[in-house]
Amino acid sequence: MTTTPTSDATTPLPGAGENAVLAEVTEALHAVLPEIGLEGTAITMDTRFVEDLDLESIDLVTLTGELGHRYGDRVDFPAFFASLELSEIIGLSVGQVVRHIAGCQG
């Protein structure tokens, strides 16, 4: 059992299942870009952060902060993003991040 540095101890830990992680990533995305929720854009595993959602780099960094808040040290998001080439970041999909998180938890 790993411990989590997340301050909000009442929130149940997201499960390792990809659906649970997808829900968590979607929630983090809505925290970063509230207008995504307003526009009713559906977030799927195929949604691309830059190409489809038009996230800018400060949004991506905010997203890593949000996800870091949720998953703590178990997932090194800055290292994950730093490992990607620019072209990979532009094409990065929600599914890739979800699978990375699920992999780190498994």
Place this chain on the structure above:
Amino acid sequence: MATRSDGNVVLPVGIREIRYHGPEPTAGERLECHVRITSLTETRLAADIQLSHRGTVWCEIDGWENRRFDSPPATDAIRRHPEHSTLARVQPGGWHLVFEYWPDPASRELMMRNVLGGAERDAYAARPPRGRHQWLLGRIAAKDAVRHHLWQHDAGPVFPAEIRVRNDDSGRPHPEGVHGRELPPLDLSLAHCAEAAVALVRPAGGAPVGIDIEEIAERPETTRDAVLAPEEHPLYDRLGGGARTLIRFWAAKEAAAKAEGTGLRGRPRDFRVTTADGDRLTVRTPSGRTHPVSLAEVGNPPGLRPRRYIVAWTEDTHRQHHEEKPS
């Protein structure tokens, strides 16, 4: 219409009825034309038209309808003399700033045709709809900054379509001449945010170029910790903290990272703001170099959604740009 300063670019979209009262005049005959405007809204202009031949009404056109396009005075010059004028305006510090004066999508398509060459129009069309307008704005800022530089060095007329911006594999933009236009070696940096775009151009090999623009807006609590290293917190707090200070730090880091040619690589905390002096921040990059970065605040013009932005750009101060040993 002549009393309106915007919406003076029109294209016909419909005619309700045309009535002819006689044979068609032969070529070269002079006709009299009377136009009565019947309605004028933000996007439509309707009129009835009467054509007379030697004092007799020959033809009546009812319900001639024109679509009006966004065309505020700031866009007049680029339509009339594109080879001598820019949409972007040069700012103190030498960078260029342009706003999206054409919020209506159809008006944007018209402006796009004024400024992009054939190959660029294909690239524009291939982009996903979200973000397409900002890509266009960034291209405009870059083309205008390059053309301004050429004019400063005694170039004659240069059309927007004679300058193309190519992105290399690392994402860095490079200006190129097309249609026979030759460019001197130039370094270019550009950035866009919401309804604004900025560009900075300098001769290659001089002071490194990096520019960023970011909207001043409240962000989730977690942004601060994702952007700032713990070592930066005392300076951040001393400068007042809050959204504005955070965006100033962020934009300065982005500008320095672009000047390095690396980008932030997902690690903004490794680019440290080390000193602050008014509108100038110093950023130390992971390579150990330091970049003096200037800051300015700009706002959307009237007619657009009110927003304020921070612009950050690396200064042209060779002497202050030197290698430091990593601490």
